[in-house]
Amino acid sequence: MAAAPKRPFRWHIGVFLAPAVLVYTAIMILPLAGTLQLSLFRNIDQAQVFVGLANFRTLFGDPNWSLGFWNALRNNVWFFIIHMLVQNPIGVLLAALLSSPRLRFSAFYRTAIFVPTILSFVIVGFAWKLILSPLWGVAPNLMDLVGLKSLFTPWLGKEQYALTTLSLISVWQFVGIPMMLIYAALLSIPEEVIEAAECDGITGMSQFWKIKLPLILPSIGIISILTFVGNFNAFDLIYTAQGALAGPNYSTDILGTFLYRAFFGFQLQIGDPNMGAAIATMMFLIILGGVCVYLFLVQTRLRRYQF
Amino acid sequence: MTTKLLTALLLGTSILGSAGMAYAQDVTLNIESWRGDDLAIWKDKLIPAFEAKNPGIKVVFAPSAPTEYDAALGAKLAAGSAGDLITCRPFDKSLELFKKGNLADISTLPGMENFSDVAKSAWQTDDGKATFCVPMASVIHGFIYNKDAFDQLGIKVPTTNEEFYAALDKIKADGTYIPMAMGTKDLWEAATMGYQNIGPNYWKGEEGRAALIKGEQKLTDPQWVAPFAELAKWKPYLGDGFEAQTYPDSQNLFTLGRAAIYPAGSWEIGLFNTQAQFKMGAFPPPVQKAGDTCYISDHTDIGMGLNAASKNADAAKTFLSWVASSDFATIYANALPGFFSLNNTPVKMEDPLAQEFVSWRDKCKSTIRSTYQILGRGTPNLENETWVESANVINGTDTPEAAAKKLQDGLDSWYKPAK
Helix, strand or coil, rough: CCCCCCCCHHHHHHHHHHHHHHHHHHHHHHHHHHHHCCCEEEEEEEEEEEEECCHHHHHHCCCCHHHHHHHHHHHHHHHHHHHHHHHHEEEEEEEHHHHCCCCCCCHHHHHHHHHHHCCHHHHHHHHHHHHHCCCHHHHHHHHHHHHHHHHCCHHHHHHHHHHHHHHHHHHHHHHHHHHHHHHHHHCCCHHHHHHHHHCCCCCCHHHHHHHHHHHHHHHHHHHHHHHHHHHCCCCHHHHHHHHCCCCCCCCCCCCCHHHHHHHECCCEEEEEEEHHHHHHHHHHHHHHHHHHHHHHHHHHCCCCCCC | CCHHHHHHHHHHHHHHHHHHHHCCCCCCEEEEEEEHHHHHHHHHHHHHHHHHHCCCEEEEEEEHHHHHHHHHHHHHHHCCCCCCCEEEEHHHHHHHHHCCCEEECCCCCHHHHHHHHHHHHHHCCCCCCCEEEEEEEEEEEEEEEHHHHHHHHHHCCCCEHHHHHHHHHHHHCCCEEEEECCCCCCCCCHHHHHHHHCCCCHHCHHHHHHHHHHCCCCCCCCHHHHHHHHHHHHHHHHHHHHCCHHHHHHHHHHHHCCEEEEEEHHHHHHHHHHHHHCEEEECCCCCCCCCCCCCEEEEEHHHHHHHHCCCHHHHHHHHHHHCHHHHHHHHHHHHCCCCCCCCCCCCCCCCHHHHHHHHHHHHHEECCCCCCCCCCCCCCHHHHHHHHHHHHHHCCCCCCCHHHHHHHHHHHCCCCCCC
C-alpha cells in the first residue's frame, strides 16, 4: 500500500489571510500594544523612562487623578444605564411597531428614525445646544405653548441634569441602530412559527412576549454589548456640546473626555501622553472585562433556535 | 522646430536662473505663526513697511492652523526646517522651546528696552534673566457697555463697586435690558472675563501675583477670595438660563442690544464694531472705594522670537528690532484694534473704543492673569480649575471660600514655592 501522497502546503490560505491580518495588525494591534507600552513609561528629563506600574499608582493613589477617574467612570456608568433603560427598550418597541403589517408608511418612519444615526456628532451637539438654548432655543417656546414653561431649565448648564440630558440626546441619535437590528431579527422569524403560535391561540401581545421576544434575545444581547462598547468609548458628543472640561463642574466628564484632557492637555494644562495611555489602558480593560462577562456568562446561556 | 523651442526654453531657464542668483544676495526670512487671520495685514501693511526700510531683506509670513501650530512647529524645529522667526505663545510653551535651545536669547536686542518687565514676563526664564521673544501685543480686560442704554436710563459710567451695582440694579429694575451679558456654560468666560477681570483690584495686581508665586499669599487669603464673592453677587444680573449660555450667545446678546454691560476682553472690539448698531463705551473694573488705585489685567498674548538655528540671524535680528519699534506697534495696533502694543511709547490709535481701553494704562497699574506664569504648569492645572470654580461660584454651586480652598489645595499638591 502506497503512502498517502503528501499534501502540498496550502499557501493560498496564508495569501488570502495576509491582507486582513496585515491591515488589522497595523491599524489596531500595533497602536494598542503601543498604548499599553506607553502607559508603563514616564517622561523624565525629556527621556522616556520605564517606571512599571507607577502611572497606575498615580492614577488610583493620587486624589487629584483618582477623584477625576472615579467621577468619570461613575458618569460613564450612568450614561450607559440611560442607554440601556431608554434606548434599547424604545428600539425594541419601535421595531415591533414597524414590523406590524398593519402600519402604513413604515418605510418612511424607519428612515426618519434612522437618519440621526448618520449625522455627525458635531451637528447633533450643535443642533441640540441650540434647541435647548434658553436664549434662542425652540424648547422654551414649545414648552410655553403647552403651558409647561415653568418646567424649563437650562438643562445643559445644570450639574444635576446635564449628563442625563446628554445621554438622552445620544439616545435620540442612536435609537435607530437597535431598531434596525431588532427589526431585521423580527423579520427573520419564519411565518410557520407565527402560524403555529396562532393555531395554539397565542396572538397579540402574548405572541410578542412568548414567541418573538425569546427569538430576538440574541439580537438584544448583541445590541447591549454594542451599546456598552460605544458608551465607554464615547467622547464626541460631550466634547462638542460641553467642551473638553465637561462642565459644569465636571458633571458630564466621561472616560473619553478625561482621557482627552490627560493625553492632549487642555488650555494651559500640558498633555501627558503617559498618564493618558494609562487611562486608555484602564478603558481598554473595562471594556474588555464587560465584553468577557457578556461572552462567557450571557452569550453561552442564550438559546439559539435553528429553523 | 522642436529643437528651436527646446533651445529657447533652455536659454530662458538659464536667464531665469542667473536672475535668481542676482536675487540670492537678498536674505529671505520666514515667519512661523498661528495667526492665519492676520495674513492680509502682514502681506499688505507690515512686510512692505519693513522691506521699504530694509532693502535686501525679504520677509515671508507663513502661518499654520492655530490647533496645529504647536505640533507643526515642534516637528519643523526638530527637522531643522522651521522659519527664522517664530511667533511665540505666552509662557510655558515658549519657555519650553527656549529650554530646548530652539529659541535664541535676545535680552540684549536693540529695542527690547522699549518694553516693561510685565510685558516681557511672558517670555522670560523664571528668574527673569533671559528674554527670548519680543512682546507684540496684549489684551486688556474691562467692561464694554451699551452707551445708548446708559443714556436712556440716565446711568453714569460706574467707577466704584457701589456705583457698579447701583447701575446694575437700575438696569434690572427698568427691565428693558439684561443687565450683564455673561454665561457660565463655556466656563472660561466666568474665569477670564470675571475673576481675572475684576480680581487685580483686590489682589493689587503684580504685588499679589508675585506674592502668590513666592508663596507669601494663598488663594484662600481675603484678597483672593473677594473677587469670587463679587462674582457670586453677579448671578441675579445675568440673563435667564445663563447656566447654558455660551460665549457666542453672550456676544450676540450684547451686540443685538439686548444686554447693557458686557464683561469683556479688548479682542472683542473688532467684532463688536462691525456687529453692534449702537454706541459703545468701556470702563475699567470698578474699584472698591473712590480714590483707590485701579489695577487692570493687561495680558500678554503674542510675541516673536528668533529661531536659534536660523542661518540669517543678523537679518532676523534687524527684523525683530523693527518689531520692537513704535513703527511696527502703530501699524499692528491700528490694523487689529483690541490687540494693544506693549511698547512703552504710546501708540496713536484711531478706534475710540480701543483708545478708551488703552487709556487705562496711564491711570491704572497693569498686571497679567494670575494663573499663567509658573502657576499654570502642574496638574491639577490652576487655570483650568479656575474656569471650573469661577463658573461654580456664579452658578451658586460652590461658595467663594470653598472654591478658593479647592484651588489652593490643588495648587499645593504640586507647587512648592521657592523659600
